[in-house]
Amino acid sequence: MIFAAPDAHGVRAPLKISRRVSPPRTPRVARRVIVASLGALTLLFAALAPSMARADCDPAGRDVANRLMTYTGQLGERNPLRLVLRPSSGGKLEGRYANASSLGDTYLTGKLENKSRLHLTEFDAGGMPRATFDGEFAANDDVNRQRGASSSCEIISGQWKDLRNGRSVPFELALASIQSGKIDHLYDVAGVSDDETLNRAATQFRKGVLDDRRDVVAQLIRYPLHVTLHGKTLMLRNPKSLLARYNEIFTDGYVRTIGAAVPRLMFARDQGVMLGDGAVWFDASGRVIALNRS
Incomplete structure (x- = not known):
């Protein structure tokens, strides 16, 4: 939804x-409140099979620049995750994320590369890179047909990596909302x-x-x-x-x-x-x- x-x-x-x-x-x-925007942009969910086709996605070029896009899903198997992104020109991204046990939001910056790969970096209190989100958009026609959604920008899956110890955890996300406002x-x-x-x-x-x-x-x-x-x-x-x-x-x-x-x-x-x-x-x-x- x-x-x-x-x-x-x-x-x-x-x-x-x-x-x-x-x-x-x-x-x-209403569940239809985003239908108009959905034709222009739908983002993110479901694990990606290796055989799945890669999809081009350029949020900044789809009339959603500087709007807030919220995604929900999982980090690992049992860790619910919410991620808010604000795309801007040139593929730049600003974001925040949190899980169910978070006491605060984690700030992210990053970019969209070649309209298909998403790279986000989170920082520690001292401003040093602490972890990264690396994911790839992919087309999933079966999911799209069920949702009546566009085949591009529909799903993303990737890996969150802790830069301190090298630990890597998969993430899966789906678009939950698009709205105006300030990310903070x-x-x-x-x-x-x-x-x-x-x-x-x-x-x-x-x-x-x-x-x-x-x-x-x-x-x-x-x-x-x-x-x-x-x-x-x-x-x-x-x-x-x-x-x-x-x-x-x-x-x-x-x-x-x-x-x-x-x-x-x-x-x-x-x-x-x-x-x-x-x-x-x-x-x-x-x-x-x-x-x-x-």
């Missing part, structure tokens, strides 16, 4: 996400004054869910909150009402979905900030305003 920030039309309304259950009377955060202030469109405040709230909520700290989870929600259970919509008016239905809401599958999400570098739009693939939405103060269960 690919998201982009559409035109503003009401900041206070709850959210509805495609493929997930949402509160009633809510405007749709992703949540501005949602009315967030300090991104780190929102990151801390999302991290606290995710940890509370994974640790089964129900009291913590209940206190991080903005009430009243509409939740759909068993085909019926109910209103949670306070923490007590949430705790009474907690097991029905936070099923094992929903907990796994939240656990797989990275609570940093999240997608934002005028109505809120999204954790994962729309599993949870936060308002500008870091309170949960939607629980979208699959």
